[in-house]
Structures are given as structure tokens and as C-alpha cells.
Amino acid sequence: MLTSIAVILLSGLLLGSIFSKMRLPSLLGMVVVGMILSPYAFNLIDPAILNISADLRQIALVIILTRAGLSLNISDLKKAGRPALLMCFVPACAEIIGVTLLAPNLLGVTVLDAAIIGSVIAAVSPAVIVPRMIKLIDEGYGKKHSIPQLLLAGASVDDVFVIVIFTALTSLASTGTVSAFSFLQIPISIITGVITGAFTGSALIIFF
Numbered sequence: 001m002l003t004s005i006a007v008i009l010l011s012g013l014l015l016g017s018i019f020s021k022m023r024l025p026s027l028l029g030m031v032v033v034g035m036i037l038s039p040y041a042f043n044l045i046d047p048a049i050l051n052i053s054a055d056l057r058q059i060a061l062v063i064i065l066t067r068a069g070l071s072l073n074i075s076d077l078k079k080a081g082r083p084a085l086l087m088c089f090v091p092a093c094a095e096i097i098g099v100t101l102l103a104p105n106l107l108g109v110t111v112l113d114a115a116i117i118g119s120v121i122a123a124v125s126p127a128v129i130v131p132r133m134i135k136l137i138d139e140g141y142g143k144k145h146s147i148p149q150l151l152l153a154g155a156s157v158d159d160v161f162v163i164v165i166f167t168a169l170t171s172l173a174s175t176g177t178v179s180a181f182s183f184l185q186i187p188i189s190i191i192t193g194v195i196t197g198a199f200t201g202s203a204l205i206i207f208f
Contacts, residue, residue, distance in 0.1 A: 004046040008037060027128060064126040065159075067134070068152045069197065087154030089161050095122040096165065112173055119166040122158075129155040160189050 011033045016026035037044045099118030133148040142148050164185045
């Protein structure tokens with residue numbers, strides 16, 4: 001397992017560096033490495049890694065979103081105001097509705113399948129958004145209107161929103177029923193996340 005982790009990290013960093021020198025996103029190089037090492041290509045990854053891949057993805061998401069949170073400034077978010085709130089769900093809703101309307105005729109799928117596809121497409125990638133927005137913040141771009149901070153906050157909440165929608169739709173597809181509580185999880189997840197984060201942050205400030 002350790003050898004597989006070393007191969008993944010070193011290969012990803014190497015190809016990411018090569019892509020950066022080619023003026024391409026380094027993340028693209030890492031994606032290519034993942035495709036090459038996967039069981040569907042050269043199968044160079046220890047099966048034990050694949051067994052814990054879901055946990056590794058969750059750890060990676062937590063780290064990325066924590067980094068995003070540490071880069072946000074409350075005063076900048078207050079300055080952004082209503083647009084920051086709308087960024088959390090309006091783009092995702094527009095994409096889901098658009099795919100739901102177009103996919104049945106273009107792809108020959110059912111309306112429910114189209115909605116599920118739309119919820120997948122609507123999800124933003126924190127691995128792409130967060131590093132880029134942090135770089136813009138460090139370089140001082142968009143400072144006047146807090147654009148990078150707005151996108152960071154929007155991307156973080158957008159993920160929660162889309163994941164709950166996707167879960168509800170897949171539940172409807174598999175069982176034929178959907179619980180109203182699934183949609184209540186959206187505000188509950190956001191509010192509890194904010195409260196927990198504020199409490200934990202305050203405790204850490206006092207402790208350190």
C-alpha cells in the first residue's frame with residue numbers, strides 16, 4: 001500500500017509539474033496519472049487503496065474545504081452580500097433545470113435520469129476552484145468586489161446543496177419514493193456546519 005501511495009504522489013507531482021511548464025493546469029496532469037494507474041489501464045494500484053478510496057476522497061474534501069474556509073474573510077463576505085448567497089444555489093439550479101429539459105430529447109433518457117445527470121454536472125470541483133481562488137486572493141485580484149471570496153463560499157455551499165439533491169434523486173430512482181427530510185437536510189447541513197465551525201474555531205482561538 002505504501003508503495004502505491006508513493007507512486008501516486010510522485011507520479012502526480014511529476015506530471016503536474018510537466019503540465020504546469022506546458023502552461024496547462026497541473027491538476028490535468030494528476031488526472032491523467034490517475035487514469036494511467038487505475039485498474040482500467042495499467043492497474044498499478046494496490047487493491048487495498050481502492051478499498052479505502054471513499055474515505056480518502058472524504059479526507060481530501062475536508063482538507064480542501066478547510067483550506068477554503070481559512071482563506072475566507074467574514075468582512076469580505078458581508079461586502080459581497082446577496083450575490084454570495086445566490087451563488088450557493090442559483091447556478092446549480094439553472095444547470096439541473098437545463099439538463100433536465102434538454103437531456104431527454106438529446107440523450108434519450110428519462111426525466112429522472114436527466115435530473116440526476118444535471119445534479120452531477122452542477123457540482124463544482126473544490127479541487128479546481130479552491131486553489132485558483134486562493135491564488136487570486138494572494139495576488140490581490142478581485143479585491144474591490146471580493147470576487148474570489150464570493151466564489152469560494154459559493155462553491156463550498158454549492159457542494160452541500162448538490163450532494164443532497166443528488167442523494168434524493170438517486171433514492172427516488174432506486175426506491176420510487178423520496179423523503180421530504182432529504183430536502184430539509186440542505187438548510188440543516190448548512191446551519192449545523194456554520195454553528196459547528198464557529199464553535200470549533202472560537203475554541204481553537206481560545207486554546208492557542
